[in-house]
Amino acid sequence: MxxxxxxxxxxxxxxxxxxxxxxxxxxxxxxxxxxxxxxxxxxxxxxxxxxxHMGEFLYKGDIVEDGLEGVFTFSVKTIAVGRSRYGFLLNEDGGVIDDLIVFRLAEDEAMIVVNAATTGNDFSVIRSRLKNPAVLTDISxxxxxxxxxxxxxxxxxxxxxxxxxxxxxxxxxxxxxxxxxxxxxxxxxxxxxxxxxxxxxxxxxxxxxxxxxxxxxxxxxxxxxxxxxxxxxGYSLYGSDLDEGITPLTAGLSSFVNMDKEFIGKGALQRELAQGSPLAKVAFRVDSRRAPRHHYEILHEGEKVGSVTSGAFSPMLSCGIGLGLVKPSVAALGTRLVIRHERVEMEAEVVELPFYTGGSLRA
Amino acid sequence: MAKFFTKEHEWVEMAGGQATVGISEHAAHELGDITYVELPKIGRSVKQFDTLAGIESVKAASDIYAPISGKVVEVNQALDEAPELVNQGAEAQGWICKLEGVDEGELASLMDAETYGTYLRGL
Missing domain, CATH: 3.30.1360.120 (Probable tRNA modification gtpase trme; domain 1)
Incomplete structure (x- = not known):
């Protein structure tokens, strides 16, 4: 290392x-x-x-004129000062370059908080999309x-x-x-x-x-x-549940994509909406304490239908839980799945998110 | 009688013709919080160093290999509900299973506690 x-x-x-x-x-x-x-x-x-370790960029410029408004899957200009919004930076194919949060600090000021591993690349991509790249500083x-x-x-x-x-x-x-x-x-x-x-x-x-x-x-x-x-x-982890080969629609995160505005990757998402996604995100609960893990195979009635993107033993639920990408035909709630890796096999069922509903998040 | 250890961090201890098997305290510590133990089926015969059981922690899933050949006659059922017993006492209440019909001569290919300690320091 x-x-x-x-x-x-x-x-x-x-x-x-x-x-x-x-x-x-x-x-x-x-x-x-x-x-x-x-x-x-x-x-x-x-x-x-x-x-x-997470990255922070400071944007000091006009949100629309200097180009930030068109960079992400969500509108920055409609974020009220003092509020933040979650969404994505996409490539031309609609794949997720990163998931991030924008904090609207002032009328002409925003802080962009990105993942650690992607900080350097995000900074160059965002700058390259701005009309005036000088308004963006890496303050990580x-x-x-x-x-x-x-x-x-x-x-x-x-x-x-x-x-x-x-x-x-x-x-x-x-x-x-x-x-x-x-x-x-x-x-x-x-x-x-x-x-x-x-x-x-x-x-x-x-x-x-x-x-x-x-x-x-x-x-x-x-x-x-x-x-x-x-x-x-059920929150996605970049690098496991999201990457440049997955669109936010496939990843089940369309609520963080505003199709009424322009952004790079929108064309690909429109095509995906018209043609249907090749894969669908599922959340599943294992019948035992066994933990599914990244890359384990997902099967349905003996046929391979996808793979696990994240998995673990849940201490709150006392069973294995996971997220995966599968053929859309087996993504319905209640669908029975088998998770397999070498000699390890576990039965699971497609469930709703979040897995854990007892948190104090909105307290 | 004393415990003998494998390079894969299992232990075996003979008593009254039966071999009790588990994973070492070192292995349990390295695995971190243990969340699941896949116990072997009673009646199953295993050869020395074959896969005997499985163990999962918050970090990883691993196989447990038989430190000695034999037939499974008893498993530590308490681990089904409380796999954390392995963290609490990997070389005591966290034992995995008991084997019968073992060949004690196979112990010669394992390490005694002192040799295992030296082996761990070299890892």
Missing amino acids: EDLKSTPLRAAHEGLKALMAPFGGWLMPIQYAGIIAEHRWCRERAALFDIC SRTGKVDLQGPLSREIMVRHFGPQIVDIPFFKFIRTRILDEDAIVSRTGYTGELGYEIFLPADKVARLWEILLQEPDVAPAGLGARDLLRLEM
């Missing part, structure tokens, strides 16, 4: 004896106390995640990000950062001061729990981490727990 990047929290993770592993070009904490314990902590209390290296997620996160945030936190609705954010620096506190996350994403200058993140960890109800959680948490909600 050459040239792995480290976040400003690396020393903190090592001090906590975290198991570290490469992820998206970064050396990241996979677990501290244990994946299931951290997962449970997030569902019951408040878990703290190092998300400094100077921007730190930690997520505090869990049912107790609001009261902890209020205690540290003030009563204005109470009123942040889902997918809204505030600009505030934390540790004497400009910060963004956003009511977003990837866990299905009430929670916040905090953006702060990279050199202040270690201090913030330390302060939050002093709270008895806060424990650190690694990428292992994060993956279980997001999968229980």
